[in-house]
């Protein structure tokens with residue numbers, strides 16, 4: 001299964017039946033209102049025809065008629081001319097009010113159903129997004145993902161109702177008007193309808209172009225969003241390296257690209273309307289010429305002709321609408337194709353069908369012949385064997401890019417081993433329920449991410465059900481109490497997005513408090529102290545000492561003080577376990593990697609002391 005979102009294809013964009021079938025579960029709950037809405041579209045469409053039809057009696061009886069003509073209805077006799085002349089102004093108002101009410105109902109229902117469909121689609125897509133494993137986030141840019149998860153479902157669901165509605169209204173508008181045409185003169189009708197049919201054919205030819213431009217527009221939109229995100233996340237680097245100009249240029253480039261795309265579509269689609277207009281006018285001219293002949297030869301009444309020409313003129317609008325609606329329906333289907341592509345992404349890291357529940361760690365963690373690669377044929381871990389006992393602290397050291405973070409990322413199954421296995425108490429971790437596995441692991445990262453919200457919220461993420469006492473204890477153990485006490489709002493202080501309003505060390509201690517509160521038997525510390533100065537490191541180190549008591553701990557650190565205290569040290573170099581043992585054992589190895597590392601740091605510490 002390929003995780004990378006394809007940028008420029010949406011394979012099912014022309015597969016209308018398939019797409020509608022997939023959208024159906026989302027339409028189903030709002031089916032009642034959607035149907036009413038579509039039903040309302042019928043009279044809305046037909047009203048134009050009624051208007052044209054009303055012209056016939058008006059012309060024939062009022063304009064061209066005589067006062068003597070009468071109708072007898074239920075015993076009453078009325079003079080047609082007077083009756084129609086007095087009733088028609090009221091008729092016009094009633095007609096407008098009726099049309100207005102229908103339009104209001106229709107718009108309301110369109111918004112209601114459109115938003116409902118779009119929302120349930122988005123909720124499901126968001127679930128999909130949070131359920132995907134880290135690899136998905138590695139290979140796709142944030143902008144593209146945002147664009148596809150937010151914009152496409154919106155386009156797909158909101159416009160589908162709108163388009164269907166106007167499609168139905170238009171079709172019935174056409175049917176009504178054509179009926180009036182046929183009623184007034186079938187000979188003229190044939191001419192008129194043939195011309196209209198010719199006028200809308202170009203729509204068929206532009207759908208491929210629409211698909212291409214729509215996809216390309218989505219990609220540019222995605223790049224723009226990525227640009228925005230990077231401007232936020234990287235603003236300090238942008239400022240420090242004076243990259244504003246570069247960033248602005250990038251954005252301007254994207255805006256231009258978007259403009260070009262919009263214009264290329266406009267160029268291809270924009271000629272449709274004038275062409276249709278010209279073709280229609282040819283039709284009208286033909287009808288006029290032939291109609292004049294029919295009137296002069298007494299085959300057609302003036303009223304019929306007036307109705308006819310009005311219908312024909314009114315017919316232009318729905319014909320043009322049909323063109324637009326078909327164009328926007330095509331855009332909708334392209335977006336739908338892309339949306340359902342997202343639904344087809346299958347998370348690769350899942351619980352097995354009959355999972356074991358992991359309760360705690362009793363004996364050991366074993367890496368057995370573990371090989372791992374992020375990208376095919378680029379091995380990162382090579383046949384790694386390592387056994388860690390319960391409540392042991394193991395330090396991972398080694399060259400940068402050697403695979404230390406990768407080793408610990410495999411434990412909560414951020415990624416799965418390519419071959420070999422990792423076992424907790426003799427059970428392959430892939431056999432555990434994923435949630436219970438992750439519940440048993442506390443992870444403190446080097447660059448800890450805090451969520452926008454309060455410090456309390458962020459710590460409580462470790463354990464939503466923690467009591468105030470437990471929370472206070474975790475804060476104390478994380479050496480956060482002094483810092484929090486000094487804050488005006490204490491625990492309820494809001495931290496900025498990503499926790500930017502806290503210092504690096506404070507963020508790390510919040511993360512440690514979160515991990516302490518989680519109280520998991522396995523603790524992973526990936527460079528949890530590397531970015532700190534000596535004093536903060538001493539504080540954070542104390543917090544860590546509290547966190548790792550009576551737990552099985554993997555600690556990745558550069559500082560030898562942290563490493564020396566570990567029970568054992570594993571040297572991971574270029575994806576292989578190069579050395580394993582206690583500090584003293586590894587120091588005995590002549591030419592040992594660890595020994596060299598230690599001596600180098602020891603030396604530089606001494607040099608520092610001399611300065």
Ligand SMILES: Nc1ncnc2c1ncn2[C@@H]1O[C@H](COP(=O)(O)OP(=O)(O)OP(=O)(O)O)[C@@H](O)[C@H]1O
Nearest residue numbers: 138374375380398399400401402403404405406407
């Ligand atoms: N998400 C990823 N996708 C592809 N390759 C990756 C990914 N993460 C890491 N790598 C590659 O895997 C290798 C091991 O990386 P890893 O982060 O495990 O190293 P490390 O030992 O933790 O290094 P450091 O001490 O610098 O943190 C590196 O070559 C790195 O480029």
Ligand SMILES: [Mg+2]
Nearest residue numbers: 404405406526
């Ligand atoms: Mg690392």
